[in-house]
Amino acid sequence: MLDYAALHALAAVVREGSFDRAARALHVTPSAISQRIRLLEDRVGCALVVRGQPCVPTDTGRRMCQHIDRVRLLEQELNDALPALAPEGGARVNLPVAVNADSLATWFAPAMAAYAAQAPVLMAVSVDDQDHTAEWLRTGAVLAAVTGTARPATGCNSQPLGAMRYVAAASPAFVAQHFTGGVGAGSLAQAPSLLFNTKDELQASWVRRLCHRHVELPRHTLPSSHAFVTAALAGMGWGMFPLAMVALQLAEGALVELVPGAPLDVPLHWQTARAASGLLDGLTRQIVAAARAALQTV
Numbered sequence: 001m002l003d004y005a006a007l008h009a010l011a012a013v014v015r016e017g018s019f020d021r022a023a024r025a026l027h028v029t030p031s032a033i034s035q036r037i038r039l040l041e042d043r044v045g046c047a048l049v050v051r052g053q054p055c056v057p058t059d060t061g062r063r064m065c066q067h068i069d070r071v072r073l074l075e076q077e078l079n080d081a082l083p084a085l086a087p088e089g090g091a092r093v094n095l096p097v098a099v100n101a102d103s104l105a106t107w108f109a110p111a112m113a114a115y116a117a118q119a120p121v122l123m124a125v126s127v128d129d130q131d132h133t134a135e136w137l138r139t140g141a142v143l144a145a146v147t148g149t150a151r152p153a154t155g156c157n158s159q160p161l162g163a164m165r166y167v168a169a170a171s172p173a174f175v176a177q178h179f180t181g182g183v184g185a186g187s188l189a190q191a192p193s194l195l196f197n198t199k200d201e202l203q204a205s206w207v208r209r210l211c212h213r214h215v216e217l218p219r220h221t222l223p224s225s226h227a228f229v230t231a232a233l234a235g236m237g238w239g240m241f242p243l244a245m246v247a248l249q250l251a252e253g254a255l256v257e258l259v260p261g262a263p264l265d266v267p268l269h270w271q272t273a274r275a276a277s278g279l280l281d282g283l284t285r286q287i288v289a290a291a292r293a294a295l296q297t298v
Contacts, residue, residue: 006040007068009033010048010057014065015094015124017054040064059139066140066273069094073143073277095121095279098137098145100130101196102164102242103268105225108146111290115283129199130268137271143280144272146287156271161288162295163265168206168258169246170238175256177235183258185211194228194239195219202240206264229255240264244294267298 012022013033023030041048048061057065072093099108104127116123126136130148137145137153152158170178178191188211193203198221207215220237222228228239229246233254241255243263249255270287272280 002067003036003040003043004068004071006036007064007071009036010040010061011065011068011094013037013049013055014057014061019055062140066143069096069143070273070277073279092120092122093279094124095144095283096124096126096142097283098126098128098133098142098147100133100146100148100268101127101223101225102245103130103146106164106242106244107290107294108287111286112283115286119279119282121279121283129197129201130266131201132199134271137273144270144283147269147271148266149271150267150269152271155274157274158269158271159288160298161268161270161291163267163298165243165296166202166206166240166264166266167243167246167250168203168238168262168264169241169250169255170232170258171235172253172256174232174235174238175258178238179258183210185213185215188215188217190218192237193217193219194231194237195221196225196228197221197223202264202266206240206262209264210259210262265296265298268295 009022009026009032012025013019016022016025019030019033023033026033037049044060044064046060047058048064050056050058073095075093104125112123112125115121126142128136130146133145134147134149134153136142137147137156146161150158150160174191179187181187188207195203203217203219204214207217220231222231225242225245228241229249231237232239232241233249238258246255250257268291270284270291272284
């Protein structure tokens with residue numbers, strides 16, 4: 001039988017990043033947190049937390065955290081059905097999800113906020129590239145994810161959301177400076193581009209489709225969707241932008257498409273852990289409805 005007090009301690013350390021903050025969150029002493037986790041590690045026969053700044057879970061630790069997250073969701077459902085069991089003050093449960101930055105900056109955040117405003121949950125959002133968020137599900141770090149992968153991770157369900165439409169754009173001054181002779185492999189190899197991080201393949205994918213070959217792009221790295229827009233408006237480089245994010249700037253002429261009428265559509269999917277809870281089902285309904293209203297039909 002698992003020690004659920006120890007599992008709660010483990011989840012608190014991972015969520016808060018330290019033993020001291022976990023102790024404050026659970027209203028116990030740091031030594032009590034340390035003892036509970038040590039006993040749990042002795043029980044399972046391996047380390048569950050890598051002590052550091054911040055503390056991070058091992059692979060087994062992540063699976064333990066995923067288990068306690070599911071248990072909390074099921075307990076919340078039971079409390080709703082049997083109010084006499086519910087703790088005083090009404091507890092909220094942690095609901096960890098992963099999403100790509102562009103979805104979070106456009107359609108996802110309003111849908112998530114609307115759900116969290118009326119559901120007894122505390123959203124824990126992790127951001128990663130859409131081609132990598134499924135890994136968060138596979139490791140047990142989250143219970144749901146917006147991902148570019150249609151094939152469900154082990155133990156998960158997957159459903160299509162639609163496609164996010166991207167356009168390659170820059171300021172008119174930048175285009176006049178770097179693309180006077182047109183947009184092609186030669187000019188793209190010289191004009192600075194904007195990259196979210198090293199996982200970002202959007203620019204490379206658009207260029208490959210346009211030029212029918214790989215082009216090595218000079219790039220600035222800016223890990224912020226909104227900073228992308230600011231940098232492009234200032235003439236720092238060209239980038240791939242969600243159409244919904246820059247529609248106003250395009251309409252006003254503050255940004256222009258490098259090649260008009262050549263968008264890049266990126267299909268997205270919503271993957272959720274199976275047999276989680278009705279709370280996760282409620283979030284799913286909210287996310288799917290928002291996505292179908294905001295994204296392109298595939």
